[in-house]
Amino acid sequence: MxxxxxLRTLWPPLLLAAVLLGGWQLVGRFAIDNPQVLPTxxxxxxxxxxxxxxxxxNALPTLRETAAGFGLSFAVSWIIATAMDFSAAARxxxxxxxxxxxxxxxxxxxxLFVVIFGFTLLPKMLLVALATFFPLTASLAxxxxxxxxxxxxxxxxxxxxxxxxxxxxxxxxxLPFFFTGLRVSITYAIGGAIFxxxxxxxxxxxxxxxxxxxxxRTDLVFATILVIAVLSVLLFASTYLLERLVTPWxxxxxxDSSGDGGRGRGWGRx
Amino acid sequence: MSEYQxxxxxxxxxxxRPDGAALRxxxxxxxxxxxxxxxxxxxxxxxxxxxxxxxxxxxxxxIAGEVRVDGRIATGYSAQVAYMPQKDLLFPWxxxxxxxxxxxxxxxxxxxxxxARVRPLFGEFGLEGFERSYPAQLSGGMRQRAALLRTVAMxxxxxxxxxxxxxxxSLTRTQMQLWLAETWQRHGWTIVLVTHDxxxxxxxxxxxxxxSPRPARVVARFDADLPRPRTxxxxxLPEFARLEQAVLNALGLKDHASRIxxxxxxxSDRTET
Numbered sequence: 001m002x003x004x005x006x007l008r009t010l011w012p013p014l015l016l017a018a019v020l021l022g023g024w025q026l027v028g029r030f031a032i033d034n035p036q037v038l039p040t041x042x043x044x045x046x047x048x049x050x051x052x053x054x055x056x057x058n059a060l061p062t063l064r065e066t067a068a069g070f071g072l073s074f075a076v077s078w079i080i081a082t083a084m085d086f087s088a089a090a091r092x093x094x095x096x097x098x099x100x101x102x103x104x105x106x107x108x109x110x111x112l113f114v115v116i117f118g119f120t121l122l123p124k125m126l127l128v129a130l131a132t133f134f135p136l137t138a139s140l141a142x143x144x145x146x147x148x149x150x151x152x153x154x155x156x157x158x159x160x161x162x163x164x165x166x167x168x169x170x171x172x173x174x175l176p177f178f179f180t181g182l183r184v185s186i187t188y189a190i191g192g193a194i195f196x197x198x199x200x201x202x203x204x205x206x207x208x209x210x211x212x213x214x215x216x217r218t219d220l221v222f223a224t225i226l227v228i229a230v231l232s233v234l235l236f237a238s239t240y241l242l243e244r245l246v247t248p249w250x251x252x253x254x255x256d257s258s259g260d261g262g263r264g265r266g267w268g269r270x
Numbered sequence: 271m272s273e274y275q276x277x278x279x280x281x282x283x284x285x286x287r288p289d290g291a292a293l294r295x296x297x298x299x300x301x302x303x304x305x306x307x308x309x310x311x312x313x314x315x316x317x318x319x320x321x322x323x324x325x326x327x328x329x330x331x332x333i334a335g336e337v338r339v340d341g342r343i344a345t346g347y348s349a350q351v352a353y354m355p356q357k358d359l360l361f362p363w364x365x366x367x368x369x370x371x372x373x374x375x376x377x378x379x380x381x382x383x384x385x386a387r388v389r390p391l392f393g394e395f396g397l398e399g400f401e402r403s404y405p406a407q408l409s410g411g412m413r414q415r416a417a418l419l420r421t422v423a424m425x426x427x428x429x430x431x432x433x434x435x436x437x438x439x440s441l442t443r444t445q446m447q448l449w450l451a452e453t454w455q456r457h458g459w460t461i462v463l464v465t466h467d468x469x470x471x472x473x474x475x476x477x478x479x480x481x482s483p484r485p486a487r488v489v490a491r492f493d494a495d496l497p498r499p500r501t502x503x504x505x506x507l508p509e510f511a512r513l514e515q516a517v518l519n520a521l522g523l524k525d526h527a528s529r530i531x532x533x534x535x536x537x538s539d540r541t542e543t
Binding site: 128159169249250 | 351355373
């Protein structure tokens, strides 16, 4: 993305954010004037800056839980989606359960997991995985199913086995779908970890936020929320980066569909 | 070893219709192709040309009849012939080189070796310098050449080309036909070309098989003994016009065709009704 385009993309949300923060600052300063009820953005910023070491130390375990849980979710989604692709029976058996699993309220099972597994990494991992694996699995399964039937026939005419056809057509064909699912689920990932910590943890942004609430440091609660938001946005943005690395051909497809409208005769085009 | 590289005899194929009755698509179809022969199969839309190819490619089994490649039974076995489908079906996630090497990879040739083996062919296929490009970066004609390269690279005795130039604009199509005539001349591949295009069939092939409307049989076979090499000048030969007319007649387009042929600017597509 060029600097000019980046600027054009960024200034509207930045302007809106500035207006909202300005309004909040004015209301907090002059209408409420009680930092324990509503700290102003400047209160939040200075409190967060003072406690930056604590925030960072608590962000690390949260990120660790997110990564571990997301890794689990990633592995489970590929295994389930692959099984569903190879076996119609597996698909019929598993899919309703997957949908049902999404009705489990994370907020209700979080304390249960802590009771069962203690203050360890495991309950957090499981909650992050529970919150994220469905969009991953569903998008992968759909991506596999969307593979071109004619491409499969071509491979069959070449003498390809089912597994070769899966690896060479269905997996790469499913990647764009997968990244859509990845973007949906990654926004749930940190939230899942925070919920888990809320229910019981030794450290992490969730438990830190709770402790600050208990001592009426509303400014630091907001600062923690800000850190969580920034981390989530960074994770979200990183999926685009990853997508570019993993599916480099997609750039040309987009250019092709939005570009000159035709592939041209282009014998000499490079 | 048989005199013929590809022998198709007595193929019968039926598909179930929604009302439960059987729809007969192929009705005792025979086809014999000598080594190095370029054969065209032409027929009305829906006459079962794709059904024929699916059987020869081993993707479907016929109800009756058999396919032999180099004298050996190949009915129902894939991987005996190299099949180029109508759509180029280049995989967008593979570079042109990797697409071309796909058939070899499937046959178990290690990736790097497969790519090294297809690379020398790029110049002849007009794709030099595009080895690492993605298909989305290629023009329509280049994509078809890349698909043909993938087909040829498999090293199978017979190439099945299913309307390979059908989706191209007419100028590019003519360019591609002349290019294929020239390239075939150098390599002497055994080719079965399915087409809708009478001019394409007559220009390229040594023999033209005309199919009846469904259920399909071969109703006429012509030897296209026009001089080689075939070039743009071939279109001007009186034998070309005579053969084209004969094929059109065999397709049952006599009156219709003579009417069209009198018009100065005729695209070959119009012979298809």
